[in-house]
Amino acid sequence: SQQGEEDPQALSIQEGENATMNCSYKTSINNLQWYRQNSGRGLVHLILIRSNEREKHSGRLRVTLDTSKKSSSLLITASRAADTASYFCATLGRNNFNKFYFGSGTKLNVKP
């Protein structure tokens, strides 16, 4: 299976702290994306990093990609209570480019 694994499964931090989530995947990819899901709602795209990129920033988000280790991390700086959600990485494989594989997800709780 190409599906990624994420850790930690759950993360609880205080507002203002940084949150780091990690994602590992199994096969070669064209890009890796991070999505956020508020409880019982649809997924919202956060950021995409291509296989030839190593780091990308978007506002308070920083994503890294290490294709040699088949892993990615998402850092949320200066977290807010509104960041409380589940975060999923998603990969789109080179050979099966129209199938998304979602990681198992990290449930982030930011305490005010």
Next chain:
Amino acid sequence: DTEVTQTPKHLVMGMTNKKSLKCEQHMGHRAMYWYKQKAKKPPELMFVYSYEKLSINESVPSRFSPECPNSSLLNLHLHALQPEDSALYLCASSQTTLAGAPRQETQYFGPGTRLLVL
């Protein structure tokens, strides 16, 4: 308009009922997707449509029947479901290449339909 809408928001049905879930987007996307998500699990791909043609069926039971009547609409017809089919059903869309294969870019998700099968 970057919105994908889904109706209904909630649905309760018996195992003998027939119902349909609807999804609509007006972003000009020609790839549309159905996902199933159980509680505390990631979304699982069910079907992919590209230019209104079914391109992927992830071995989904025939009690789920997708339909793409035009480039903006995607339906999922439900018949004789089982209680284990209770889940959040998510629709998504994305751009496609000129060759018709979905681009490897962002998928836009609807808010989902929460389905309960009794």
